[in-house]
Amino acid sequence: MTTTLPATDIRAELRDRALALGFDAVGFAAARAAPEAKAGLAEFLARGHQGDMGWLARNAERRGDPAALWPAARTVVVVAANYGPGDDPLAALAWPDRGTISCYAQGGRDYHDVLMGRLKQLAGWTQATWGGEVKLFTDTAPVMEKPLARQAGLGWQGKHTNLVSRQFGSWLFLGEMFTTLDIPADMPEADHCGSCRACLDVCPTNAFPAPYRLDARRCISYLTIEHKGVIAREFRQAMGNRIYGCDDCLAVCPWNKFARRTEEPDFLPRARLTAPRLADLAALDDAGFRNAFAGTAIKRTGRDRFVRNVLIAIANSADPALAAVAEARLGDGSALVRGMAVWALSRLAPRAHFEALSARHLGHETDAAVRAEWTEGMCR
Numbered sequence: 001m002t003t004t005l006p007a008t009d010i011r012a013e014l015r016d017r018a019l020a021l022g023f024d025a026v027g028f029a030a031a032r033a034a035p036e037a038k039a040g041l042a043e044f045l046a047r048g049h050q051g052d053m054g055w056l057a058r059n060a061e062r063r064g065d066p067a068a069l070w071p072a073a074r075t076v077v078v079v080a081a082n083y084g085p086g087d088d089p090l091a092a093l094a095w096p097d098r099g100t101i102s103c104y105a106q107g108g109r110d111y112h113d114v115l116m117g118r119l120k121q122l123a124g125w126t127q128a129t130w131g132g133e134v135k136l137f138t139d140t141a142p143v144m145e146k147p148l149a150r151q152a153g154l155g156w157q158g159k160h161t162n163l164v165s166r167q168f169g170s171w172l173f174l175g176e177m178f179t180t181l182d183i184p185a186d187m188p189e190a191d192h193c194g195s196c197r198a199c200l201d202v203c204p205t206n207a208f209p210a211p212y213r214l215d216a217r218r219c220i221s222y223l224t225i226e227h228k229g230v231i232a233r234e235f236r237q238a239m240g241n242r243i244y245g246c247d248d249c250l251a252v253c254p255w256n257k258f259a260r261r262t263e264e265p266d267f268l269p270r271a272r273l274t275a276p277r278l279a280d281l282a283a284l285d286d287a288g289f290r291n292a293f294a295g296t297a298i299k300r301t302g303r304d305r306f307v308r309n310v311l312i313a314i315a316n317s318a319d320p321a322l323a324a325v326a327e328a329r330l331g332d333g334s335a336l337v338r339g340m341a342v343w344a345l346s347r348l349a350p351r352a353h354f355e356a357l358s359a360r361h362l363g364h365e366t367d368a369a370v371r372a373e374w375t376e377g378m379c380r
């Protein structure tokens with residue numbers, strides 16, 4: 001059944017409902033592409049900045065324009081959830097025997113599940129009250145969520161390319177309800193970066209070729225989470241002990257002075273995820289990894305990529321006591337893991353011991369990339 005409430009009432013009631021469901025911000029945008037978003041995506045892809053993320057290119061036409069994704073959609077209701085960390089998200093970078101996990105992944109539950117659960121409730125209520133068709137997304141479809149959130153007035157895309165909010169700083173997750181209902185749009189938010197460039201200057205891997213442009217191939221978030229292969233040498237030292245994602249460019253933003261700690265229990269940091277011991281993480285097998293990270297965002301990488309990241313952090317620890325932990329992975333079933341164990345030992349083990357290990361293992365090694373790590377380690 002469809003009622004005929006004036007559009008302003010729909011807006012106010014939808015907003016109240018979304019806030020009551022636990023979202024922290026809500027806005028409305030027309031289901032049409034912002035021309036600069038489509039052009040920005042085309043440029044990003046033309047420069048190859050997506051790296052391994054071929055899925056960004058495969059459906060670029062639909063990603064660039066909500067009307068191409070779902071022609072019947074009239075309005076996009078953009079919702080956001082605050083995951084603001086209460087403490088300094090960069091504190092663990094100073095503890096070399098520990099890993100730093102991005103604060104977005106330190107909660108007990110994957111944010112996709114949390115946002116989608118709430119979006120489904122919002123959709124059920126919207127349809128029961130006003131009818132219309134809906135489709136729901138939170139990083140689950142070819143949708144450019146940040147430009148839509150900007151159009152819906154929730155914030156602007158900062159020079160680090162993420163959405164910045166005057167109320168919540170850098171710490172918002174985004175989700176959308178596309179609907180066939182025609183609801184008046186909000187005013188887009190203006191850019192408030194001014195002459196600041198703190199996020200650009202802090203990036204450990206120089207991943208910003210220019211303000212508002214990210215070369216994902218250089219971003220530690222991409223390298224630790226999305227990239228499936230061997231991480232190139234040029235980035236390894238700069239990764240420090242960041243083992244899952246990176247918060248540096250977000251954390252230094254001056255707009256975070258308005259941020260507040262999340263009150264969502266599912267996003268509150270779990271003690272075991274705030275600064276876990278690298279030695280414990282490197283020892284995880286498949287079952288141990290699944291057990292440790294079930295339900296969290298971290299399960300996404302799978303065990304091998306995760307332990308690859310942990311071994312890079314071990315290599316960067318300068319802690320000779322962790323050499324034994326790396327040595328225990330030399331016979332690992334994953335070549336990714338073996339290769340980073342070799343790199344870690346090339347940095348932590350005494351030269352004579354590395355040579356002895358090389359003499360023992362190189363002859364049996366069948367993987368070309370791992371062999372290259374042994375050979376390059378001998379030349380250090």
Ligand code: B12
Pocket residue numbers: 036037038039040041042044053056102103104138139140141142143144145146147157160161162163164170171172173174175191211212213214216219221222226244245246247249250
């Ligand atoms: C692919 C992806 C990544 C990739 C690439 C990131 C990127 N910046 O493109 C990688 C793996 C690196 C990544 C990392 C992170 N991600 Co991510 N990611 C995505 C995803 C799936 C698509 C983003 C996308 O479309 N990229 C393509 C490029 C072309 O789009 P763009 O960033 O909007 O680029 C614009 C600029 O280049 C702009 N532009 C160019 N020139 C100019 C000039 C001016 C003046 C302006 C204004 C703009 C401009 O035009 C482009 C189009 O708008 C979204 C979810 C989604 N479906 O939207 C999440 C998403 C963006 N990620 C998110 C998060 C939380 C992160 C991390 C913070 C996680 C972490 N801590 O490790 C980091 C942040 C790194 C960073 N600085 O961006 C959140 C961001 C929330 C927010 N507040 O913005 C999203 C929205 C997921 C969600 N549902 O909440 N991510």
Ligand code: SF4
Pocket residue numbers: 160202203204205206207208214218219220221245246247248249250
């Ligand atoms: S997330 Fe880290 S590596 Fe990626 S752009 Fe930001 S500071 Fe650079």
Ligand code: SF4
Pocket residue numbers: 158159160164192193194196197198199200252253254255
């Ligand atoms: S750190 Fe400065 S330049 Fe970067 S997003 Fe925040 S205000 Fe903009």
